[in-house]
Amino acid sequence: MSAVIDAHHDDHHHGPAKGITRWLYTTNHKDIGSMYLWFSFIMFLAGGVMALVIRAELFQPGQSFVEPHFFNQMTTMHGLVMVFGAIMPAFVGLANWMLPMMVGAPDMALPRMNNLSFWILPFASLMLISTLFMEGGGPDFGWTMYAPLSTTYAPDSVTFMIFAIHLLGASSIMGAINIIATILNMRAPGMTLMKMPMFVWTWLITAYLLIAVMPVLAGAVTMMLFDIHFGTSFFDAAGGGDPVLFQHIFWFFGHPEVYIMILPAFGIVSHVIPAFSRKRLFGYDSMVYATSSIAFLSFIVWAHHMFTVGMPLAGQLFFMYATMLIAVPTGVKVFNWISTMWQGSMTFETPMLFALAFVFLFTIGGFSGVMLSIAPADYQYHDTYFVVAHFHYVLVSGALFSIYCAVYYWLPKWTGFMYSEALGKLHFWLSFIGVNLAFFPMHFSGLAGMPRRIPDYALQFANFNAWSTVGAFVFGLSQLVFLYLVIKCIRGGQKATAQVWDGAEGLEWTVPSPAPYHTFSTPPVVK
Amino acid sequence: MSIATRFVSSGLLLLAVVVLAGPASASSGWNMTPGVTEISRAIYDLHMLIFWICVAIGVVVFGAMLVSIVLHRKSRGVTPATFHESTRLEIVWTLIPLGILIGMAIPATTVLVQMYDSGGEDMVVEVRGYQWRWQYKYLDDDLNEQVSFFSNLSTPRDQILGLSEKGEHYLLEVDNPLVIPINRKVRFLLTSNDVIHAWWVPDFALKRDAIPGFINDMWTIVEEPGIYRGQCAELCGIDHGYMPIVVHALPEDEYDAWYADQLQLARAEEQLMEQDWSEAELLARGEKVYATHCVGCHQADGQGIPPVFPALAGNAMMTGDFDTHMEVVYHGRAGTAMQAFGPVLSPVDMASVMNYQRHAFGDAGSSERSAPVKPKDIASFAAAQ
Numbered sequence: 043m044s045a046v047i048d049a050h051h052d053d054h055h056h057g058p059a060k061g062i063t064r065w066l067y068t069t070n071h072k073d074i075g076s077m078y079l080w081f082s083f084i085m086f087l088a089g090g091v092m093a094l095v096i097r098a099e100l101f102q103p104g105q106s107f108v109e110p111h112f113f114n115q116m117t118t119m120h121g122l123v124m125v126f127g128a129i130m131p132a133f134v135g136l137a138n139w140m141l142p143m144m145v146g147a148p149d150m151a152l153p154r155m156n157n158l159s160f161w162i163l164p165f166a167s168l169m170l171i172s173t174l175f176m177e178g179g180g181p182d183f184g185w186t187m188y189a190p191l192s193t194t195y196a197p198d199s200v201t202f203m204i205f206a207i208h209l210l211g212a213s214s215i216m217g218a219i220n221i222i223a224t225i226l227n228m229r230a231p232g233m234t235l236m237k238m239p240m241f242v243w244t245w246l247i248t249a250y251l252l253i254a255v256m257p258v259l260a261g262a263v264t265m266m267l268f269d270i271h272f273g274t275s276f277f278d279a280a281g282g283g284d285p286v287l288f289q290h291i292f293w294f295f296g297h298p299e300v301y302i303m304i305l306p307a308f309g310i311v312s313h314v315i316p317a318f319s320r321k322r323l324f325g326y327d328s329m330v331y332a333t334s335s336i337a338f339l340s341f342i343v344w345a346h347h348m349f350t351v352g353m354p355l356a357g358q359l360f361f362m363y364a365t366m367l368i369a370v371p372t373g374v375k376v377f378n379w380i381s382t383m384w385q386g387s388m389t390f391e392t393p394m395l396f397a398l399a400f401v402f403l404f405t406i407g408g409f410s411g412v413m414l415s416i417a418p419a420d421y422q423y424h425d426t427y428f429v430v431a432h433f434h435y436v437l438v439s440g441a442l443f444s445i446y447c448a449v450y451y452w453l454p455k456w457t458g459f460m461y462s463e464a465l466g467k468l469h470f471w472l473s474f475i476g477v478n479l480a481f482f483p484m485h486f487s488g489l490a491g492m493p494r495r496i497p498d499y500a501l502q503f504a505n506f507n508a509w510s511t512v513g514a515f516v517f518g519l520s521q522l523v524f525l526y527l528v529i530k531c532i533r534g535g536q537k538a539t540a541q542v543w544d545g546a547e548g549l550e551w552t553v554p555s556p557a558p559y560h561t562f563s564t565p566p567v568v569k
Numbered sequence: 570m571s572i573a574t575r576f577v578s579s580g581l582l583l584l585a586v587v588v589l590a591g592p593a594s595a596s597s598g599w600n601m602t603p604g605v606t607e608i609s610r611a612i613y614d615l616h617m618l619i620f621w622i623c624v625a626i627g628v629v630v631f632g633a634m635l636v637s638i639v640l641h642r643k644s645r646g647v648t649p650a651t652f653h654e655s656t657r658l659e660i661v662w663t664l665i666p667l668g669i670l671i672g673m674a675i676p677a678t679t680v681l682v683q684m685y686d687s688g689g690e691d692m693v694v695e696v697r698g699y700q701w702r703w704q705y706k707y708l709d710d711d712l713n714e715q716v717s718f719f720s721n722l723s724t725p726r727d728q729i730l731g732l733s734e735k736g737e738h739y740l741l742e743v744d745n746p747l748v749i750p751i752n753r754k755v756r757f758l759l760t761s762n763d764v765i766h767a768w769w770v771p772d773f774a775l776k777r778d779a780i781p782g783f784i785n786d787m788w789t790i791v792e793e794p795g796i797y798r799g800q801c802a803e804l805c806g807i808d809h810g811y812m813p814i815v816v817h818a819l820p821e822d823e824y825d826a827w828y829a830d831q832l833q834l835a836r837a838e839e840q841l842m843e844q845d846w847s848e849a850e851l852l853a854r855g856e857k858v859y860a861t862h863c864v865g866c867h868q869a870d871g872q873g874i875p876p877v878f879p880a881l882a883g884n885a886m887m888t889g890d891f892d893t894h895m896e897v898v899y900h901g902r903a904g905t906a907m908q909a910f911g912p913v914l915s916p917v918d919m920a921s922v923m924n925y926q927r928h929a930f931g932d933a934g935s936s937e938r939s940a941p942v943k944p945k946d947i948a949s950f951a952a953a954q
Contacts, residue, residue, distance in 0.1 A: 061729055070642020103739060104731040110807045111874060180875045184804045190781065191764040195700075195906050197877055285765055320643070322653035345578060349914060350767060350802075351778050352785035355685045359678060366670045376630060377662045383637040385650035398638070405630060409623040412940045416673065418680040419616045421776045422601050423804040425767060475811075486599035491771045493802045496810030498729060501597060 057559055069153030071138045078135025081163055085127030090518050093121040097514040100507045113497035114182035121185025126210045127167050132445045133306040134217045137245050143550040144239045146566045159216035166209035174200035184495060186293055189277030189288040193269040194289060204263045210257040218252035222244055232568035239548050243330050244309030245339045251298045259295040286351050289339025293344035301340040305333060307444030308375060311397045311566050314451050315379050318394035319386030320545035325378040332371035339368050349420045358417045365415035376405055392466030396447035399474055407435030428488025434481045453531055454538035458556030461531040465523060465525035471522030479513025587825055602771050605793045609774035611680045619673055630654045687788045690756035698766030698779035701808035701865055705747045716831040720745045721861045722811045740800040746815035750824035751791045759785040763908055770799035770814055778803055791818040841917050848941045855925025858918045871930040887931030891942050895950050916947035
């Protein structure tokens with residue numbers, strides 16, 4: 043052991059390396075976290091442009107802007123890019139930056155794997171996006187890839203999409219292993235499991251979900267690959283297979299996946315609301331139990347995405363009841379957040395605004411979720427814009443808003459400078475108005491009978507769609523305000539203190555701002 | 570418990586305000602339709618019940634949040650309280666939602682059980698999805714096909730491209746609507762010829778996937794005569810947005826008369842093959858068949874959307890021998906979007922469309938042109954398969 047320590051004694055490479063090699067070879071959790079966040083933001087803009095193409099086409103009835111074939115490629119790629127390229131990597135980026143600092147560890151447990159899991163992403167995503175330029179066009183069967191549209195009837199580029207999904211999945215699994223190893227092995231002395239910050243708890247549970255379901259997705263797309271190229275008939279009834287089998291496997295992955303994108307969001311909000319209410323999180327223990335319950339339930343509700351495939355009555359009833367149950371632990375979380383605010387001493391800086399909007403809008407998404415869980419009513423909601431409204435409320439004003447909430451909350455810790463509060467508020471209000479204008483009318487168009495994934499629609503849906511398009515452009519363009527704000531904050535501004543927010547608690551606020559390249563080389567003691 | 574009491578009282582106050590202000594009216598156009606069947610009304614009631622429960626919960630939850638935001642802010646100089654847990658409260662707000670959910674589950678289960686009661690039907694219609702049209706087959710008591718026809722979008726392409734004004738039922742109109750009687754239990758058997766489609770008519774609250782290789786079923790009893798419109802609800806490829814559903818629900822006697830006519834027409838169709846078709850007649854009929862079945866992929870000008878949908882114009886097959894051409898049209902091309910039209914088109918229609926394709930995209934005007942293919946040729950080809 044002493045030989046090892048001596049060997050490192052003369053090593054003065056404690057700061058970042060110079061030039062591009064810093065980013066290529068880095069094993070530093072802060073560097074990798076930053077790369078994840080920038081990558082996810084670029085992908086967010088790319089997926090956003092696709093969304094705007096969709097909204098532009100739907101601005102008014104008639105084929106005006108793109109052909110149906112390209113429209114379908116846009117809906118597919120928008121979904122894949124946002125899920126696998128934007129939301130998931132953003133949360134991994136936040137985990138990279140914050141988990142070691144929150145548990146008092148010097149870095150992630152497996153730093154080299156950390157580097158690999160990031161550097162897979164740009165190449166996998168480039169491959170995914172490059173399918174749009176291939177002969178026959180990119181995947182055009184929706185991000186849910188239902189067979190046989192995605193197998194027998196798919197463009198050739200589907201093979202590249204499958205490989206890209208394999209790579210993205212491998213990256214996610216590596217990230218999840220790293221997070222579990224870090225949390226379970228590298229906590230500071232005295233930090234028992236039930237003393238861990240909520241973001242750490244939610245990510246621990248999320249990481250287990252990832253390890254459980256990403257291989258299932260890999261299996262599903264591999265079966266697609268075999269059906270396409272090797273003559274198997276997993277999803278082809280003519281060969282003894284079953285197209286619905288694909289949906290069961292996909293949603294066995296897909297439903298936990300939804301919680302993978304929302305549990306870390308719960309964690310973030312559970313930090314920000316106490317900090318700006320200047321009051322401890324209400325019901326910490328019940329928050330942990332509620333998160334675990336949601337994670338467990340997420341494995342037994344998948345077929346509520348498939349109420350119209352013709353399941354037997356008993357199956358419909360089971361999945362309906364199990365799905366309704368999720369409202370209970372989710373409700374507990376919302377009640378706890380509001381009790382945390384109750385009789386606090388609140389201020390409304392940008393992170394708090396995003397956190398409040400999260401609670402408000404995520405709950406609306408939860409309400410439409412309860413409505414969707416009612417199987418008989420779901421016959422009317424299924425595959426309409428009501429569903430589109432539902433999952434954008436939970437994923438945009440839920441997951442994405444929580445990511446913004448986190449970035450504003452921790453940006454001073456990362457850069458050492460305070461961001462411009464005025465620009466932050468501008469970004470928040472534009473986003474808040476844009477999101478609601480874009481997605482609230484979709485409830486109405488869906489209930490009135492507009493199916494999702496159509497490039498053109500009947501005249502009675504025209505007003506709702508026009509509003510949605512206006513909202514989408516307001517929301518999309520206002521993200522440039524955020525980009526400007528972040529660049530400005532990195533370049534300078536008012537110096538941030540170590541504490542940054544007077545109500546914030548946690549080990550990350552005990553290190554200087556900006557956080558030094560290496561933190562907690564000596565573990566702190568948690569009482 | 571003082572917190573809980575204040576939560577509840579502030580919430581109730583806000584609830585009262587909203588209820589007194591008047592419920593949002595459920596006018597058609599932005600809410601689910603109550604529809605025209607017993608089931609659709611039951612579903613609508615269920616939908617509104619759950620909606621109002623959500624509104625009530627929302628008022629309580631958001632009310633508490635709003636009160637907190639207004640009153641418990643630092644700018645009012647309040648000092649934060651220090652409470653941070655209450656097992657009793659956690660139990661309360663676990664049990665109350667659980668109770669509410671049970672209250673929702675009971676009516677939901679009742680409706681679902683009712684929907685699954687599909688026996689005792691008066692008639693059976695097979696609904697078959699194709700890229701991108703519906704086929705309706707009226708089956709007799711032994712499930713033998715009696716009457717069968719395709720139902721295609723009838724909105725002119727000009728309207729879609731914005732070259733002419735869009736009609737009232739833009740994208741929700743078809744050439745041959747499904748016709749069913751009112752007050753009879755109609756059972757639908759759903760399947761598909763290619764990819765998964767979903768047959769949805771909101772007024773009947775019927776939506777079920779049409780899955781290739783499998784048969785799903787559902788039923789309805791329509792109570793009011795009328796024209797009801799719906800759409801395919803499962804992404805099924807390029808023209809997913811262009812496969813509407815139109816159902817004419819007729820009084821029983823009118824339906825019976827219509828059905829008798831259809832039976833006669835079906836017999837007459839069989840006679841058509843015996844007729845001696847002139848080339849001009851075939852071409853005129855073929856143009857219509859092409860516009861219905863081929864234009865989605867191969868396009869009106871025959872240029873297709875390469876490479877997924879190959880061009881017909883300039884394609885060697887258009888000038889080659891009939892058998893190769895017939896082989897592809899009849900059997901389709903495995904592994905591509907080119908479906909087998911053998912079971913779809915009658916011999917007359919297939920002969921017509923092949924002649925039309927060769928005329929429009931092949932060697933029209935060439936002196937070496939072969940004689941037109943006749944319906945009888947198709948029939949003998951089919952018999953040899």
